[in-house]
Amino acid sequence: MGDILVDRQEMKKKVEKFKANGPSEPLDNIELKNPFPVMLKEDMMKMADAHKQQHHNFVQKLKSRSNERLEIPLKQNSKIDSNFDELANMSLDSDDFKKVSGCYHINIDAKLHEELCSKFYLKKSPPMSVTKYLERVNRLLCPSTASLLTAAYFLFNTVFNLKPSNMTCVVPLEAPPEDEGEIQMSPVNSRNIFRLILGCLRLSLKLIEDKNYKQRYYCKVVGMQNMPEMLRLELAEMFMLDSHLFINQYVLTRFIFQFKVFDHNVRLLFASMK
DSSP states (O other), X not given: OTTTSOOHHHHHHHHHHHHHHOOSSOGGGOOOSSOOOHHHHHHHHHHHHHHHHHHHHHHHHHHHHHHHTSOOOOOXXXXXXXXXXXXXXXXXXXXXXXXXXXXXXXXXXXXXXXXXXXXXXXXXXXXXXXXHHHHHHHHHHOOOHHHHHHHHHHHHHHHHTEEESOSSOOSOOBOOOGGGOOOOOOOOOTTTHHHHHHHHHHHHHHHHOOOOXXXXXXXXXXXXSOHHHHHHHHHHHHXXXXXXXXXXXXXXXXXXXXXXXXXXXXXXXXXXXX
16 A cells, blocks of 8 residues: 555655656666556556547447438548547647637638629519428429538528638638638628529539439529529629538538537527517
């Protein structure tokens, strides 16, 4: 019991003395007088192993939820493992954390963004609600979950004029750097929301889906008058996104997490205004 119940002050002095002198050979080969108790070392190793196992279980659970509920498959060798491994030894305010997570950037010039937004306005508000419009699109086009999530991701970036800097990490992104200015939300109302949704959905369907409907059928479903008009809308949306259309499972998973936080904050804001 003498090795276990070592006086803390005495142990501290010995450790500091050992650090000051420095080992001349590997630490495992040095025999110190009254070394750290073996029993404590074993306990610390068990705690470390338990922490690693807990981390592994969390990542596997995240992958399972992604596959079953969100329909976003994550490969067994997904980089999500290395993401969490790198963050395990970081503090939330460290520079390394920002390097791993990345940040948003302002996408295009504010004036150009405003001009492009004007392309999505209708002369008057449609009689159909946004919910009914989405139900109609879902019923007649049957888009996949991945297509809808991608369209929502494009719509979010379009409205807030943002682009992400990291495409291989599920860690939430930081706000844009201060020198880029504040995030400005574009006006969204009943006159432009339908075409904004349509433009984002059209791009996501072309990227994700392999279903091929005739252009006229698309126009009929979404309420466009002709094909050239729909093509101009697609081009306007591509310019709004500055052709940043790359998408993968990391981007979608991160977007779901961040959008849930965004939705929660918006609900709290509206509740406080009542």
